[in-house]
Amino acid sequence: MxxxxxxxxxxxxxxxxxxxxxxxxxxxxxxxxxxxxxxxxxxxxxxxxxxxxxxxxxxxxxxxxxxxxxxxxxxxxxxxxxxxxxxxxxxxxxxxxxxxxAQPHATQQFPHAPWPSAGGHAAVPPPPQRSRRSGLVAGVAALALVCGLVGGGVGGYVGYQFGDQGPGVTSLDESRPARSISTAPQGSVQQVAERVLPSVVQLQLVTARGSGEGSGIVISDDGYILTNNHVVDGGGARGQITAQFQDGRSAPVRVVGTDPKSDLAVVKADITGLTPAQLGRSDDLPVGAPVVAIGSPFGLSGTVTSGIISAKDRPVRAGGESGSEDTVLNALQTDAAINPGNSGGPLVDMDGNVVGINSAIYSPGNGQGQAGSVGLGFAIPIDQAWRIANELKERGSATQTTLGVLIGVGNQPGALVRNVVPGGPAEQAGIRVGDLITKVDTRPITDPDSLVAAVRSHAPGDRVKITISGGGGDRTVDATLAGQG
Structure with a gap:
C-alpha cells in the first residue's frame, strides 16, 4: 500500500x-x-x-x-x-x-465535531446513508457550525450571568490572620533585632547651646547605660538628658562617669526592670563577619541596619576635639548604615552579642548639613569598652594605657619618638628620642595615630614587642604598658 x-x-x-x-x-x-x-x-x-x-x-x-x-x-x-x-x-x-x-475526497477533509449528548459526553451521530460526497461534507460542516454557535451562545450567557452578579472577590474581601505568623530563622537579622532592641535606648540631650540625640545600651536592669562621651558631653549641671526606652517608658538620667580619650560614658536612670544587653568579644571577630547596628539615627528610635565587619584595628579620630590624639579610636569598620543619632548604640554579631559601640562615620563632603552614611562607619571594640565601662561605673573615671612617649611624624612611615617620659615603659624598654617605631607586635605602624590606636587596644600591664628602626638598623624591644588616669 x-x-x-x-x-x-x-x-x-x-x-x-x-x-x-x-x-x-x-x-x-x-x-x-x-x-x-x-x-x-x-x-x-x-x-x-x-x-x-x-x-x-x-x-x-x-x-x-x-x-x-x-x-x-x-x-x-x-x-x-x-x-x-x-x-x-x-x-x-x-x-x-x-x-x-462515502469515498474519501482528495482535496477536502473535515474533522468530526462533537455533539452534546444528554449524558454530558460528546458523541457523533451516525451519518446518513448517502452516496454523494457533497452530502457528507455539507453535513459535517453544518454540524461544526451548529456546535460553534451553541458553544458561543452558552459561553456568552454564562459570562453575562456571572458579570451581572457584581465585581469578583478581591484581596480586600479576604479575612486576614489574627497576627503575623512569621518566625525569625536562627541567626537572622530579624531574630537579632528581637533580642537586642529591648536593650537599646534613645538619649535626648537639652542644653543651653541646643539639643541633640544619641543612643545607649542598657548594661544593668536597674538603669545603668553605656554610651559615647560626645553624646552626653554638655549634659552636666546646665543640661538635661532623658532616656526613652523600648517599652515606652522614659526617665531622666545622670552622668556617672566619662572618658573623652576613649569617647565612652556611663549614665544612670532611676528605673528598674530593664533588659541588659549581652556583651560579646571583638578580638577574634573576623573581617567579613555579618553584624547589625541598632540606634536612633536622626531621631528615629529603634532603627535596625545590617552589614559586615569591613576592617579591624582602624585608627580613627572621632567623638571629641578635632585633631587631638585624645579621640583616636582603635575602631572596627562596618558598612552597616550608621548615621547621626546612632552614636552610643550597639554593633552586634548574629548571636545578638554586642561587639562594638557605634561612634563615628566618615563624611567625604564639607557641606553645612548633617553627614549621612556612605558605608564607612566605625565602632569602639567591646573588649576595650568593657574594661572602661567597668571603671566608669565603679569609680566615675577610667585609666588609659600608655607607652610613655611623645610622638610625631617622621620622614618615613612610622611614629617618630620626640620625647620619652622618665621612668615610663618606653624608657625602661630602651626606646630613645629619634627612634622610629614601625611595629607593635605584628601590627604595622605607619603614622602616629596608628601607634596611639595600637597602644589603646591593650590594657595596662599588657606586654608587647616594639619594633624600632634606628641608625643601627631594626631592633625589637619588650615593653610593659602602663596605665594613667
Whole structure:
C-alpha cells in the first residue's frame, strides 16, 4: 500500500475485501491509535461500545462494506495524530467514524465535531446513508457550525450571568490572620533585632547651646547605660538628658562617669526592670563577619541596619576635639548604615552579642548639613569598652594605657619618638628620642595615630614587642604598658 497524505491529490488504493463477518484486526495489525473490533457471528447485530467522554460513536458496518479500520492512515476522515497528517489517527481507546458508502475526497477533509449528548459526553451521530460526497461534507460542516454557535451562545450567557452578579472577590474581601505568623530563622537579622532592641535606648540631650540625640545600651536592669562621651558631653549641671526606652517608658538620667580619650560614658536612670544587653568579644571577630547596628539615627528610635565587619584595628579620630590624639579610636569598620543619632548604640554579631559601640562615620563632603552614611562607619571594640565601662561605673573615671612617649611624624612611615617620659615603659624598654617605631607586635605602624590606636587596644600591664628602626638598623624591644588616669 502506498503512503498517502490527505490533500496531496493522490487517491488511496481500494482495500482488499475480507470474508464476511471477520474481525477488522484478524490477520492484520490495526493502525496506530485505532481500537480493533471484536469478532461477531455473521449477520448478528453489533453490540454498542462503551463511549469515552468526547469520543465518537462507532456505527455498525453492513455487509459488503469495507472495514474502516483497514484503511489505516490513508482515510482523510481519521482523527489527527501527532506523528502523521492532521487527520491520520484516532487516540487509543477511541473508535473511528467514517461515512458508509462515502469515498474519501482528495482535496477536502473535515474533522468530526462533537455533539452534546444528554449524558454530558460528546458523541457523533451516525451519518446518513448517502452516496454523494457533497452530502457528507455539507453535513459535517453544518454540524461544526451548529456546535460553534451553541458553544458561543452558552459561553456568552454564562459570562453575562456571572458579570451581572457584581465585581469578583478581591484581596480586600479576604479575612486576614489574627497576627503575623512569621518566625525569625536562627541567626537572622530579624531574630537579632528581637533580642537586642529591648536593650537599646534613645538619649535626648537639652542644653543651653541646643539639643541633640544619641543612643545607649542598657548594661544593668536597674538603669545603668553605656554610651559615647560626645553624646552626653554638655549634659552636666546646665543640661538635661532623658532616656526613652523600648517599652515606652522614659526617665531622666545622670552622668556617672566619662572618658573623652576613649569617647565612652556611663549614665544612670532611676528605673528598674530593664533588659541588659549581652556583651560579646571583638578580638577574634573576623573581617567579613555579618553584624547589625541598632540606634536612633536622626531621631528615629529603634532603627535596625545590617552589614559586615569591613576592617579591624582602624585608627580613627572621632567623638571629641578635632585633631587631638585624645579621640583616636582603635575602631572596627562596618558598612552597616550608621548615621547621626546612632552614636552610643550597639554593633552586634548574629548571636545578638554586642561587639562594638557605634561612634563615628566618615563624611567625604564639607557641606553645612548633617553627614549621612556612605558605608564607612566605625565602632569602639567591646573588649576595650568593657574594661572602661567597668571603671566608669565603679569609680566615675577610667585609666588609659600608655607607652610613655611623645610622638610625631617622621620622614618615613612610622611614629617618630620626640620625647620619652622618665621612668615610663618606653624608657625602661630602651626606646630613645629619634627612634622610629614601625611595629607593635605584628601590627604595622605607619603614622602616629596608628601607634596611639595600637597602644589603646591593650590594657595596662599588657606586654608587647616594639619594633624600632634606628641608625643601627631594626631592633625589637619588650615593653610593659602602663596605665594613667
Amino acid at each position: 502506498t503512503d498517502h497524505t490527505p490533500g496531496s491529490g493522490n487517491q488511496p488504493e481500494e482495500p482488499t475485501p475480507r470474508p464476511e463477518g471477520t474481525s477488522a484486526s484478524t490477520g492484520d495489525t490495526p493502525p496506530a491509535g485505532v481500537s480493533p473490533q471484536q469478532p461477531q457471528p455473521p449477520g448478528s447485530p453489533q453490540p454498542q461500545q462503551a463511549q469515552q467522554p468526547g469520543s465518537p460513536q462507532q456505527p455498525q458496518q453492513p455487509e459488503g462494506q469495507q472495514p474502516y479500520a483497514q484503511q489505516e492512515a490513508t482515510n482523510p476522515y481519521v482523527r489527527p495524530s501527532e506523528a502523521t497528517s492532521p487527520y491520520a489517527a484516532q487516540p487509543e481507546g477511541q473508535q473511528s467514524y467514517a461515512a458508509q458508502g
